[in-house]
Amino acid sequence: MDKFNTIKKDLSKFYNKDITLNLSPASGYRSRCEFGFKNNQYTMMKAGKKIFFDSFNLPVSSIQDVMKPLLELICDNPQVKDKLFQVNFRSVEKIVLVTLIYHKVLSDNWLKEANKIGSQLNISIIGRSRNQMVNTDLIELEEHVKIEPSFYLYQDDKTFYQPNAYLMPKMIECVQKLIKEPRDLLELYCGSGTFTIPLSFMFNDIFATENNRSSIRYLKKSIKKSNITNIHHARLSDNELTEAFNGKNFRRMADIDINVFNFSHVLVDPPRSGLNNNVTQILSKFNNIIYISCNPSTFERDLVSLKGYKIKKVEVFDQFSNTSHLELIALLVKN
Numbered sequence: 001m002d003k004f005n006t007i008k009k010d011l012s013k014f015y016n017k018d019i020t021l022n023l024s025p026a027s028g029y030r031s032r033c034e035f036g037f038k039n040n041q042y043t044m045m046k047a048g049k050k051i052f053f054d055s056f057n058l059p060v061s062s063i064q065d066v067m068k069p070l071l072e073l074i075c076d077n078p079q080v081k082d083k084l085f086q087v088n089f090r091s092v093e094k095i096v097l098v099t100l101i102y103h104k105v106l107s108d109n110w111l112k113e114a115n116k117i118g119s120q121l122n123i124s125i126i127g128r129s130r131n132q133m134v135n136t137d138l139i140e141l142e143e144h145v146k147i148e149p150s151f152y153l154y155q156d157d158k159t160f161y162q163p164n165a166y167l168m169p170k171m172i173e174c175v176q177k178l179i180k181e182p183r184d185l186l187e188l189y190c191g192s193g194t195f196t197i198p199l200s201f202m203f204n205d206i207f208a209t210e211n212n213r214s215s216i217r218y219l220k221k222s223i224k225k226s227n228i229t230n231i232h233h234a235r236l237s238d239n240e241l242t243e244a245f246n247g248k249n250f251r252r253m254a255d256i257d258i259n260v261f262n263f264s265h266v267l268v269d270p271p272r273s274g275l276n277n278n279v280t281q282i283l284s285k286f287n288n289i290i291y292i293s294c295n296p297s298t299f300e301r302d303l304v305s306l307k308g309y310k311i312k313k314v315e316v317f318d319q320f321s322n323t324s325h326l327e328l329i330a331l332l333v334k335n
Contacts, residue, residue, distance in 0.1 A: 003324050003325075003326055004021055004316070004318075004326075007019075007296055007316055007326055007328070010296065010300060011296075011300070011311070011314065013300075014300075014303055014310070014311050015310075015311040015314055019314055019315065019316055020315040020316070021315075021316050021318065022167060022170050022171075022174075022315060022316065022317045022318065023318050023321075024164055024166050024167050024317075024318045024319065024320075024321045025166055025321065026321045026322060027057040027058055027321075028057065028058070028059070028060055028061055028064070029058065029060065029164050029165055029166045029167070029321070030058045030059045030060065030063075030163050030164065030165070031059070031060050031063075031090065031091050031092065031161075031163060031164070031165040032088075032089070032090050032091075032161060032163040033056070033058070033059050033063060033088065033089045033163075034086065034087075034088045034089075035056075035086070035087050035088070035089075036050075036085065036086055036087075037074075037084050037085055037086060037087050038052070038085070039052060040071070040075045040081075041053060041054055041071070042054065042056070042067070042071065042087060054067070054068050054071050055067050055068050058321075059089060059091070060091050060165055062091045062094045062095070062096050063089045063091050063096060066089075066096055066098075066121050066123055067089075069121060070087075070098065070117070070121060070123070073117045073120065073121070074087075074100075074117070077113050077117065079107075079109055079110055079113045080100070080110065080113050080114060080117065082102075082104065083102045083103040083104035084100055084101070084102055085101060085102065085103060086099075086100075086101035087099070087100055087101075088101070088157060090141060090155065090157060090161070091141075092141040092142065092143040092155075093143065093144070095124070095138070095141060096121075096122075096123040096124070097123070097124050097126065097138060097139075097140075097141055097157060098123050098124070098125050098126070099125075099126045099127075099128060099157040100114070100125060100126070100127050100128070101127075101128045101129070102127065102128070102129040103129065104129055105129060105132060106127045106129055106132055106134045110127060110134070111127070111134050111136065114127060114134075114136050115136045118136040118137060124136055124137035124138035124139075125137070126139060126157050128157075139156055139157070140154055140155065140156040140218070141154065141155050141156070142154055143155075145168075145169060145172070145198070146169075147169050147172060147173060147198065149198075149201055151197045151198055151222065151226045152197075152222055152225045152226055153192060153193060153194060153197065153218070153222055154192060154218040154221045154222055154225075155192060155218060156214060156218070158214060159191070159192055159212070159214045159215050159218060160191050160192075160212070160215065161191075161192065161194075162194055163319070164317075164319045164320070167317050167318075167319060168194070170317070171292070171317060171327075171329060172194070172195060172198050174315050174317075174329050175195055175199070175267070175290060175292070175329060176198065176199070176202065178290055178312075178313055178329070178331040179199075179202055179203075179265060179290075181264060182202050182203045182204070182264055182265060183203065183204055183262045183263065183264035183265075184203055184204055184205045184206065184207070184261040184262050184263045184264060185199060185203040185205075185206045185207070185263065185264070185265050185266070185267060186206075186207050186209075186261070186263050186265070186266040186267070186286070187199075187206060187207070187208040187209065187266070187267045187268075187269075188209055188238055188241060188266070188267070188268045188269070188270070188279065188282075189209075189210060189238070189268060189269045189270050189271070190208035190209060190210045190215070190219065190233070190269070191210060191212070191215045191219075191269070192214075192215045192218035192219050192222065193208070193218070193219040193222045193223070193231075195267060195269065195292070196208045196219060196231060196233075197219075197222050197223070197226060197228065197231075199267070200228050200230055200231050203230070203264075203265075204230065204262070205230045205231075205232065205261060206230060206231045206232065207232050207233070207234075207256065207258065207261055207263075208231060208232070208233045208234075209233070209234055209235075209236040209238075209241050210233070210235060210236075211235060211236065211237040211238075211240075212235075213235060216233060216235050219231075219233055220233070232256050234250065234252050234253045234254075234256060235252050236250065236252060236253070238270075238275075238276060238278065238279045239276070239278050241279075241282065242278040242279070242281065242282055244258055245258065245282055245285075263285075263286060264287070264288060265286065265288040265289070265290060266282075266283055266286045266288070266289050266290070267289075267290040267292070268283070268289065268290070268291055268292065269292040270293070270298075271294075272294055272295040272298065273295075273298060274293070274295060274298030274299065274301060274302050275298075275302045275305070277305075280302065280305050280306060283306060284306065284307075284308075287333060287334050288331065288332070288333055289306070289309065289331070289332040289333075290329070290330070290331055290332075291329070291330045291331075291332060292327070292328075292329050293327060293328050293329075293330070294319075294325075294327045296326060296327075296328055299328060299330070303332070306332065308334055308335055309332040309333065309334055309335065310332065310333060310335055311330050311331070311332060312331045312332065312333045313330065313331045314328055314329070314330040314331075315328065315329050315330075316328045317329070
């Protein structure tokens with residue numbers, strides 16, 4: 001049974017309507033990739049085994065175009081090759097950011113040679129080792145997301161960012177279509193604002209929470225770039241947000257009073273482990289839950305824990321073609 005039939009069968013216990021499947025191209029869709037480096041080649045694990053290669057067809061074309069020439073230049077340059085163990089790629093609108101990760105301290109000579117490679121391939125290179133970061137040019141990427149209304153998002157080589165360049169705007173549009181009669185929005189695990197920024201045009205006010213410092217920094221940058229005034233944010237973990245709802249004051253919330261919001265919806269985009277019991281208790285206060293899941297198994301588990309809710313609408317996204325992985329977006333409403 002293929003993965004699409006499997007998820008339809010698994011969700012049939014909760015939802016008996018047709019499920020929209022959003023497919024991705026089989027290649028050329030990944031804007032973020034991470035590879036090992038060994039024996040003068042890129043490496044990755046496949047079916048439990050390490051494989052070696054010099055090119056790969058899943059990344060967007062801007063990454064594909066530089067993979068092989070970059071590998072050749074690295075292998076021809078002892079200063080850049082020495083103690084290198086990982087090569088990461090990110091790309092937005094043909095701009096490529098490459099991170100080289102090392103088991104050594106990076107010297108001025110390393111930076112000089114990395115600059116040569118970056119100039120030759122028209123890429124930006126970041127070098128990282130323990131407690132060290134050195135860069136040739138850019139250290140962050142700006143993306144102009146051209147859905148209506150358009151907006152800007154930011155990322156660096158360490159922040160989470162939706163990896164499927166083709167499906168990301170479709171996921172945003174899916175969430176937008178789920179929202180009826182919006183007032184205020186509570187968002188957990190907001191990251192750098194992939195959903196926060198576009199939803200600010202639909203809600204009166206948003207209170208967005210995220211525990212990652214870099215993500216909050218880029219959320220603030222997007223807010224400023226787009227001249228948005230109705231997003232309120234705080235660096236809080238999910239457990240800390242629970243404490244805030246129970247009356248605890250955090251300095252990180254500054255002058256934000258959680259009690260003044262008139263929340264009509266809550267949006268959660270948790271890690272693969274799903275929601276903990278504290279978050280489930282928070283969600284039980286809301287009539288409308290938008291759940292973005294990268295792990296259908298924990299989504300089903302959490303749905304059972306969220307007693308009194310039913311799936312009003314769900315769509316599935318094939319983020320990683322030709323793998324067993326699927327993601328979904330669901331609107332849950334109280335019975």
